Amino acid sequence: MSYKLTENQSITKGAEWINRDEVLDIFNLEYFEQRTLYRVLEIIGENYEEIIADVQDVLFEIFDFEHTDINMDWMSFILYGDKCPLGKYGYSRDHHPDKKQLTIGLSELFSPINVPIGMTVREGNVNDQIHLNDTFNQVSHRLREGSMIVLDKGANRKENLERIENSKLKFLTVRQINKSDESTWLKNFDKSMAELVDERYGVYGLKKKFPCRINYLFFSEDLYEKQIEAKLRKVERLFIEAEKIQQSIENKRKLPKKYRINNQLVECEYSYQTKLATLSESEAKNTLKKASITGREGFFCMVSNKDLTLREALAIYRQKDSIEKISNSLKNENENEIKPLRCWSDMSIYGALIVGFLAQLFISLIRFEHPELKHTSPKFIKISLMxxxxxxxxxxxxxxxxxxxxxxxxxxxxxxxxxxxx
Structure with missing residues (x-):
């Protein structure tokens, strides 16, 4: 832990750091070979579920937490090497689809506590909806009846929400806007008839109750402007691409390389035709705008089985960013980064992940016990201790x-x- 919270370099250098006379003396250790440290990681990994359970026992025994509402989040770690069975190709949040990965599920007590209490590990091709089962099982017995679980959209599916509800717990998550929403809410949305939820960002909301759930529809002027700007940039990009293709057609040249399949084993004949020959620039861009702008811009919808006010629902979901900061901390080289996972055994990987999780837990407990450090980043806490x-x-x-x-x-x-x- 001391090494993780200070130097935090490779496992190889970790052995060198610990084997200094001063460190061995302070921690009452004897000199050991580097391979011993790898074996220690394997032993930790073999017992990682028991370690998490013991951590939970100690946390809930020492601290009388004011609530047991939790955030859940899932992330991916790149796995370097191809020997470890955990490594699979899957949706890469790190934008490296060419590399194998594994997925991590985190559970964190909600604000103002913000202490992580669980971590699960699955193969890299397991999506959030499936991974939720493991993450939920690990912490559900620690939650008081009526506690709320806040999820992101990726883990939202009917079976998961029903399971949470059957456990006498509450949930809040974002759901996909569908065609029914367009016809009943979006099409006739009128800000004058909605509640102003956040004046700073121009957020308005409507609430619709059903027998087993409540939908919270929001419209954000700030989000609307950002999404429209992004789609207008896309329109410009698509128009420029169409112009280049049209020029190639008119000049009877090959298509630019970026629009062709660059593989010697694939034979392909191209046949392209653009609409630019019959459209003016403004007409072409209007055509692209109609295809890109759907009318859903600025809107988002939440669902819960707890009757909240619009302000409460928005505030609760916004505070979910605390667990995303923990995820980022575990990947940030200046904080508690878990170093690149190479082709170790499954147990070694579990061990390395547990060490990173415990280091982050220590930082979170420091901030929990000292409210004045609540908004101090792990980076500055580590620098101070170093x-x-x-x-x-x-x-x-x-x-x-x-x-x-x-x-x-x-x-x-x-x-x-x-x-x-x-």
């Missing part, structure tokens, strides 16, 4: 005294209650 200086004073009697110095405001808040500041 800047601490340890002086070992050897006495004539043979004893030693460890003196910590070089405190700053952050490290004083974290350690002053346990250490003397010089």
């Amino acid at each position: 800047n601490l200086t340890l002086t070992v004073e050897y006495k004539k009697s043979g004893g030693k005294r460890h003196i910590f110095s070089n405190f700053n405001l952050l490290s004083q808040v974290i350690l002053a209650q346990n250490q003397a500041i010089t």
